[in-house]
Amino acid sequence: MPKRALIEKRPWLLASLAAATAYYFLRDNPVGEGTWGLLLKGAGVALLALYVLLRVPHGKHRGDGFLLVGALVLAAAGDVAIELDVLAGGACFAAAHMVAVVLYLRNRHPRPSPTQKLMGAGLLIGTPLVSYVLSGQPEVAIYAAFLGAMASAAWMSHYPRYRVGTGAVLFVLSDWLIFSRMGSFDLEPLPTILIWPLYYAGQLMIATGIVQCLRGEQPVR
Template identity: 80%
Template sequence: MARQALIEQRPWLLASIAAAVAYYFLRDNPVGEGTWGLLAKGASVGLLAVYSWVRVPSEWRGRDGILLVVALVLAAAGDVAIDLNFVIGGAFFASAHIVAVILYLTNRHPRPSPTQKMIGAGLLIGTPLVSFLLSGAAEVAIYGAFLGAMASAAWMSHYPRYRVGTGAVLFVISDWLIFSRMGPINLAPLPDLLIWPIYYAGQVMIATGIVQCLRGEQPVR
């Protein structure tokens, strides 16, 4: 019954999950390294953008729904571009983070707790620092500043912290695993196994958490 409801009511989310699973198992073979792999990878978050657009009716969508969709589209472009050119892919993701920061800052929690403030500050400062320590590259630390601002703003927003905030933290962790490949700390085989599922799970949590709030199904905090 639950699966049937998912197919009937949220087909774009189901299609996104199917694309993400397909990419995970295709990425290490010749098919996954070519056009089909890139299509599956881009479709994973791209279909989350479609899900977000369709799931929130136009009369409820407003600025926040549009910002969410734009951030997801930019991230999907980054997913594809980063396999072709690391710098261009990073630029797409940095742009996605800027859009997400605007979304979260315009939806700040009116009364954040001391713990929430502490975690938000830790993400803002710690994300670029850890990014630099893992990669040893100044340009990665600069990107890490955008990443940390996004995660910090998500945690400090009025969206559910243990859905949207945690999703943003998962995004940070997945990027840290990528950066670990560049520096002296060898975490193999964890990056190969975990980067994609952690990243995608984070994006799903962010998208579904915000969509449910915009639909009034999940109370803001």
């Protein structure tokens, strides 16, 4: 990699990883509470958005890069907003999912395999269904319809399924653990341990996978 790219671009990815890791270990400590905790939580995905903005090349794929940045910025806003107001946070994430759906539909796989179609349909239908079973709340199922649309569209896109598609599935699993806390399914300690790592890993895989494709460093499928 050129020295300039290493100095000017990749440090934002490292900073994102550092912020996400710091939040995970400090979230239950006094340092991780209040304003500093909110800043750390939001910084993880916000810095991913900055990384994407700096890494997306000029040219015909610039629009796709901006859509990815928009989805990440809205998700970062959701990370912060959900700590203050659940509805506001949910609205930010629903908007992020819709922006991501637009991105993935612009990049649909031209010839999806039968298993890819089956997985896409399963995510579209199964995500809100399982979310309702776990939470017992219709409004959660409504939000999860946006989540399922995002994951399904990611899996059906021409981006690498085992990077971008899997990242979207990790996002779904993270939210399912959140929803399990709302209903009668006691899955502890899994939610406490895994919600944030699954969510951040999913966003990281999506961001880096798409950027590599847009830069021609990873072939599209």
